[in-house]
Amino acid sequence: MKVLVTVKRVVDYNVKVRAKADGSDVDLNNVKMAINPFCEIAVEEAVRLKEAGTATEVVVVSVGAKQCQEQIRTALALGADRGIHVETEGAVEPLVVAKLLKGVVEKEEPRLVILGKQSIDGDNNQTGQMLGALTNMPQGTFASEVAIDGDKVNVTREVDAGMQTISLNLPAIVTSDLRLNEPRYASLPNIMKAKKKPLDVFSPADLGVEVTSHITQLSVAPPAERQAGIIVESVEQLVDKLKNEAKVIS
Amino acid sequence: MPTEVTSSLLRELQSIVGENRVRTDDDALVQYGKDWTSAYEPKPCAIIFPGCIEEVQAIVRLARREKLSIVPSGGRTGLSGGAVATRGELILALDRMNAIGDFNPVDRTVSCGAGVITEQLQQFAEQQGLFYPVDFASSGSSQIGGNISTNAGGIKVIRYGMTREWVAGLKVVTGTGELLDLNRGLVKNNAGYDLRQLVIGAEGTLGVVVEATMRLSRPPKELAVLVLGVPDMSAIMEVLSVYQGAMDLSAFEFFSELALQKVVEHQKLQRPFDTPTDYYALIEIEVSGEADMDTAMALFEQCVETGWVLDGVVSTSIAQAAALWRLREDISETISRWTPYKNDISTLISRVPAFLLEVEAVVNEQYPDFEIIWFGHIGDGNVHLNVLKPEHLSMDEFQLRCSEVSRWVFEIVQRFGGSIAAEHGVGLLKKDYLHYSRSELEVQIMRQIKQAFDPAGIMNPGKVFDQ
Ligand SMILES: Cc1cc2nc3c(=O)[nH]c(=O)nc-3n(C[C@H](O)[C@H](O)[C@H](O)COP(=O)(O)OP(=O)(O)OC[C@H]3O[C@@H](n4cnc5c(N)ncnc54)[C@H](O)[C@@H]3O)c2cc1C
Numbered sequence: 058m059k060v061l062v063t064v065k066r067v068v069d070y071n072v073k074v075r076a077k078a079d080g081s082d083v084d085l086n087n088v089k090m091a092i093n094p095f096c097e098i099a100v101e102e103a104v105r106l107k108e109a110g111t112a113t114e115v116v117v118v119s120v121g122a123k124q125c126q127e128q129i130r131t132a133l134a135l136g137a138d139r140g141i142h143v144e145t146e147g148a149v150e151p152l153v154v155a156k157l158l159k160g161v162v163e164k165e166e167p168r169l170v171i172l173g174k175q176s177i178d179g180d181n182n183q184t185g186q187m188l189g190a191l192t193n194m195p196q197g198t199f200a201s202e203v204a205i206d207g208d209k210v211n212v213t214r215e216v217d218a219g220m221q222t223i224s225l226n227l228p229a230i231v232t233s234d235l236r237l238n239e240p241r242y243a244s245l246p247n248i249m250k251a252k253k254k255p256l257d258v259f260s261p262a263d264l265g266v267e268v269t270s271h272i273t274q275l276s277v278a279p280p281a282e283r284q285a286g287i288i289v290e291s292v293e294q295l296v297d298k299l300k301n302e303a304k305v306i307s
Numbered sequence: 308m309p310t311e312v313t314s315s316l317l318r319e320l321q322s323i324v325g326e327n328r329v330r331t332d333d334d335a336l337v338q339y340g341k342d343w344t345s346a347y348e349p350k351p352c353a354i355i356f357p358g359c360i361e362e363v364q365a366i367v368r369l370a371r372r373e374k375l376s377i378v379p380s381g382g383r384t385g386l387s388g389g390a391v392a393t394r395g396e397l398i399l400a401l402d403r404m405n406a407i408g409d410f411n412p413v414d415r416t417v418s419c420g421a422g423v424i425t426e427q428l429q430q431f432a433e434q435q436g437l438f439y440p441v442d443f444a445s446s447g448s449s450q451i452g453g454n455i456s457t458n459a460g461g462i463k464v465i466r467y468g469m470t471r472e473w474v475a476g477l478k479v480v481t482g483t484g485e486l487l488d489l490n491r492g493l494v495k496n497n498a499g500y501d502l503r504q505l506v507i508g509a510e511g512t513l514g515v516v517v518e519a520t521m522r523l524s525r526p527p528k529e530l531a532v533l534v535l536g537v538p539d540m541s542a543i544m545e546v547l548s549v550y551q552g553a554m555d556l557s558a559f560e561f562f563s564e565l566a567l568q569k570v571v572e573h574q575k576l577q578r579p580f581d582t583p584t585d586y587y588a589l590i591e592i593e594v595s596g597e598a599d600m601d602t603a604m605a606l607f608e609q610c611v612e613t614g615w616v617l618d619g620v621v622s623t624s625i626a627q628a629a630a631l632w633r634l635r636e637d638i639s640e641t642i643s644r645w646t647p648y649k650n651d652i653s654t655l656i657s658r659v660p661a662f663l664l665e666v667e668a669v670v671n672e673q674y675p676d677f678e679i680i681w682f683g684h685i686g687d688g689n690v691h692l693n694v695l696k697p698e699h700l701s702m703d704e705f706q707l708r709c710s711e712v713s714r715w716v717f718e719i720v721q722r723f724g725g726s727i728a729a730e731h732g733v734g735l736l737k738k739d740y741l742h743y744s745r746s747e748l749e750v751q752i753m754r755q756i757k758q759a760f761d762p763a764g765i766m767n768p769g770k771v772f773d774q
Contacts, residue, residue, distance in 0.1 A: 071625035089529050091624040131623050242620035242627060244580055245533070245607045 058205070058227075060112045061167035062103040063158065064096040064132050066125040067178040080276045083178075092128045095173025097135075098233040101240040102203055103171050104136030111205045112169070114138050118161050120145055120154050126256065133251035134243040140256035141165075143264065150272050151179070153261075155187035160264025162192055167228060169210060174199050174232040185232035195225040199234040311395075312352045316373060320355055320397075323365045328356040328403075339400055340392045342385040343445075344736060345646050346706055351378065351392035358403045360478065360486060360517045367515065368484035370397060371763045378767050379511035381453025382424065384445035386649055387734030389457065389510040389770055396767075399515060401452050407431050408518075415523045416475050416492050421452025421516045428521060438526035440467035444636040452516040458508030460730035462636070463591075465686040466557040467524065469730070470507065476520030477503045481513070482761025492520045505756060510732050511767040513760040527557060529594045532628040533603065535610070535619040536584030537561075540667065541660040542615040543588050547686055549606050549615075550590055554599065558591035559686025560635045566642075566680045570634055573641045579631065582618040586681070589635050591628075638682050645695035646702065647680065648709035649736075650716060653689040654725030662723045666692065666716055673712040689729040692716070717743040733771045741772055 068074055069089040077084045092100070106112035117137040119125045122145065129140040143157050162170060175182035189196035197203075197212030201220070204211045205227075213222045215234050261268050289295045299306045312320070312331065320329045330339075331353045340349025352375075357363045370377050376396040383390050392398055404420035407427065411417070415437060419428060425439075425446035432439040441454060443461035453459075454470045455477070467473075476492040489503035490496055506513050537543050543561050550556055563586055571578055579587070594600055603621070610616035622628035654662045670679055674694060683690040694712075696705045717727050721743040728737045728744070741750060750772055757774070760766070764774050 069625050071629075087528070089625060094624075094626075097624075239577060241577070242534075242579055242631070243623050245535075245604065245619040245621055246611070248621065249604065249608065 058106075058112050058168040059114045059116065059165065060103045060106055061116050061118060061162065061165055061170045062096075062099050062132070062137065063170070063172045063184075064100060064117055064119045064125075064128050065093040065173070065176045065178075066090050066119065066121055066128045067093045067176050070094055070177050076277045076279055080278060082274065083277055090124070090127075092131055093173050093176040093178075095175060095177075095233050095235070097173075097240045098235070098237050099171040099173050100132045100135050100137060101238045102231075102233060103169075104241075105238065106169075106203075106205065107136065107138075116141060116165055116167065118143065118158065120149060120157050122146065129256060130248070130251050131243055133254045133256075134248040135241060136247070137254075139254055142256060142258045144258055144260055145268060148270075148274075149268060150270060151181045151183035152187055152271070153266070153268050154184050155191055156266045157261060157264055158184070158188050159191045160266055161259075162188070164264075169205075169227060170194070170230045171203075172230070172232045174234055185230055189230045192230075194228055194230050196230040196232070197223055197225050198232045200231050201234050201236045203231055203237065312397075316369075316375075317353065319369055320353065320366070323369070324355055324357050324362050328358075330354045330356075339380060339383070339398050342383040342388060342390040342734075343643075344386060344388045344391065344734075346702070347388055347391045347393050347735060349392060350395060351398045352395045354380075354398040354400055356400050356403050360480065363399065363404075363480045363515055363517050364484045364486060366397075366399060367480055367482065367765075370765050371482065371484060374763070374765070376765050376768050377515070379452070379456065379515045381421070381450035381456070382445070382448040383453075384449045385453065385457060385734060386651070386731040387510075387728065387736040389732050389734035389767070390453070391735060393735075394769070401450060401515075401517075404452075404517065405450075410435060411492075414475075414492060416520050417523060418476075418518060418520045419451045420518055421450060421455075423451045425449045425451060425454055432523045433526070435523070436526065437523040439473070439521065440524055441470050441473060444639050451519055451521065455507050455516050455519055456509060456511050457732045458730070460684065460687065460689070462558050462560060462632075462684065464684055464689075464730075465559050466555065471504065473522045474503065474507055474519055475522050477506055477516060478518040479506050479514040480517055482763055482766045486517075487514070490520075505760075508732070510734060510770050512757055512771055514766055527593045530557065530628060531592055531594050531600065531603070532622040532631045533588075533590045533592070533607070533619055534579040534631050534634065535588045535590065535607070536580065536582055536617045537586045537588055537615065538584055538617060540586060540663040543586055543685055544656075544660045545613070545615045546588050546590075546610050547656075549610055550592075550603075551686075553602055553606055554592055556590055556592055556686065558589065560589040560683070561685040561690075562587050562589070562635055562638060562682035563680060565678060566638050566682050567634060569680070570637050570641050573644075574633060574637045576630065576633055576637070579620045579634065580618045584617050587634075588616075588685075589631065591632075635682065638680065642680055642693055642695060645678070646705075647693040647695050648705070648713075649731070650692040650694075650713065651683075651689070651729045651731040652692065652716065652720050652725060652727060653687070653729035654720065654723040656686070656688040658723050658725075659685065659688050659690075662719065662725065663690065665719045666690075669715045669719065670712070673715060684730075687729075688725075713740065720744065735770060738770070738772060 069091040117132040202213035401422035405422035408418040678695040680693040
């Protein structure tokens with residue numbers, strides 16, 4: 058069984074991002090970049106399927122600028138077999154990414170596609186679902202457990218009310234949630250081996266997709282600063298402030 | 308010396324700092340009477356919390372008049388019993404003197420009250436776009452005054468040096484209650500002896516550090532952490548020299564397989580890789596571009612080819628770097644449940660391999676039935692040798708056996724011209740062994756220096772050496 062897994066290059070989630078002075082975008086100058094954490098989990102899951110003998114090949118794909126080959130190489134070091142880079146310029150919105158991925162799916166014909174449930178930069182939570190619609194494949198989103206069962210895959214999903222387990226016909230799409238697994242470290246010997254693994258580059262035109270844009274970002278702004286705390290003199294004062302200022306109790 | 312304060316003395320102390328800033332309740336006496344060591348029974352007479360330099364001076368003058376000894380107390384994370392009060396001393400806790408004062412961006416210095424928590428200074432520096440590089444696992448509790456008084460080292464010494472390098476100025480209340488204002492932040496000042504340097508690392512025996520002007524540095528760019536599996540101790544030093552020869556390292560630490568096992572089990576962490584190796588080296592590098600990572604990889608290949616390294620991982624995100632650091636940084640806390648006997652020894656980096664071989668041989672021979680945990684700042688020639696207490700031994704028996712073996716270890720240290728107290732200080736724990744690292748004459752001069760700062764001998768007496 059071939060598994061296709063997606064990775065996105067994003068700002069490292071421990072970096073405190075700043076808005077550019079003109080508020081047009083987040084300042085990405087000299088900022089540490091990394092694999093989107095949910096994608097990292099997706100890669101780990103695919104590699105585990107391969108290690109368990111369920112998957113025969115793991116193909117990793119990333120859409121973005123030239124630099125995202127760095128993240129593809131990391132995924133190859135984590136255990137993926139080969140990489141596909143769809144090279145684009147500037148920001149691409151989820152619908153375009155989903156169309157490009159559809160192109161890759163048609164080329165590769167994987168039995169399973171694993172994506173992160175969302176990327177931590179855009180927070181869109183759309184690509185996996187859109188890909189499902191475009192390819193007509195069943196989808197299991199927010200997965201915390203994935204089990205292949207013959208020509209089906211059972212996906213346990215984290216939903217508001219608790220857990221839900223569903224069964225999808227393969228080929229299918231799964232998007233990973235935080236508790237699906239704990240990704241491994243990139244081993245240095247594997248990073249070296251990854252340098253020799255094949256990595257193909259495609260343009261959107263190669264996949265028959267026209268990059269269009271329907272969304273314009275108007276501005277970005279940092280969150281409101283939290284006010285400094287104060288030390289109250291007595292319990293009475295605390296209760297008074299909670300009642301009358303914070304209005305959290307009555 | 309009385310272990311209880313008389314009510315008239317108590318009133319005098321209270322009149323200096325305010326009534327509820329002198330504590331004599333049992334909880335406080337036990338809590339403030341000891342540091343991280345567990346071998347001593349705390350017996351202070353009281354704890355006093357001054358809020359400013361004048362109050363510290365008044366307390367010291369009163370103590371001198373009453374022949375009352377003072378134990379300066381910081382975050383009490385010390386590992387040598389320096390802040391322990393066993394003889395009815397008055398504990399002078401600097402917790403309230405925790406204000407961060409003037410920041411000078413041109414000089415890149417900031418003034419701190421002695422009670423500023425190390426982490427507080429690190430965060431302040433970060434807010435200014437700068438960096439305070441002294442760091443270790445206890446920096447969330449230790450104080451700048453305590454760091455200075457122990458000349459604390461930590462995990463970045465290989466690049467940034469010890470606390471001493473970062474102290475630009477120091478205000479000290481001596482044993483006579485007088486205030487010294489030392490060096491005032493100057494970069495160059497050869498006008499006579501640098502008394503500041505004597506107070507740094509004096510473990511509170513010369514006076515109370517009340518304020519410090521600390522230097523800050525440019526923050527590092529991106530950092531990457533490598534953990535490498537190494538078959539034996541001598542290979543660790545080969546790896547060090549290979550990496551140090553080609554790159555600027557900001558840390559080079561090591562730990563043993565048993566240390567890793569305990570940390571992974573108790574802190575619920577992930578092993579870096581499955582291959583078990585006897586030792587692990589943790590290397591931190593500053594990555595300014597792809598070329599740096601390529602160099603690190605090439606060096607890794609070289610180390611694998613020579614057999615010095617068997618496996619390894621590298622962090623690809625800040626979270627992974629932090630998680631890999633925890634494998635090393637959580638060791639002290641993890642093993643504290645076995646009340647370990649700690650050795651903090653050092654030698655010249657060039658002599659580490661031969662030194663470790665001998666220490667290892669003695670330890671294996673003398674402690675065949677004990678669990679030994681090795682870790683430390685090996686890039687500085689500093690190892691922490693920790694012996695875990697087996698459950699069936701009483702604390703007294705355990706201490707006795709460990710101190711016997713210590714002599715063997717310290718004899719090797721002496722032969723190698725090393726130090727029996729590399730970064731944790733002498734305090735009470737290493738006092739009896741000082742002569743393994745210091746000559747008679749050196750200790751005699753130390754006593755004379757103490758006499759000059761503290762003629763009445765009230766500042767942390769009985770620590771480092773007997774008067
Ligand atoms: C988990 C853990 C990890 C550690 N790792 C390291 C490490 O990597 N490197 C390292 O060097 N140390 C390490 N330590 C030891 C310890 O944290 C340092 O020695 C630290 O500098 C002590 O600071 P403190 O404020 O807790 O001092 P305390 O323990 O309160 O006091 C230490 C000594 O300084 C004196 N003192 C304190 N404040 C003053 C003052 N204002 N004026 C005069 N004298 C004063 C005390 O009397 C005592 O003698 C570690 C400790 C722990 C618990």
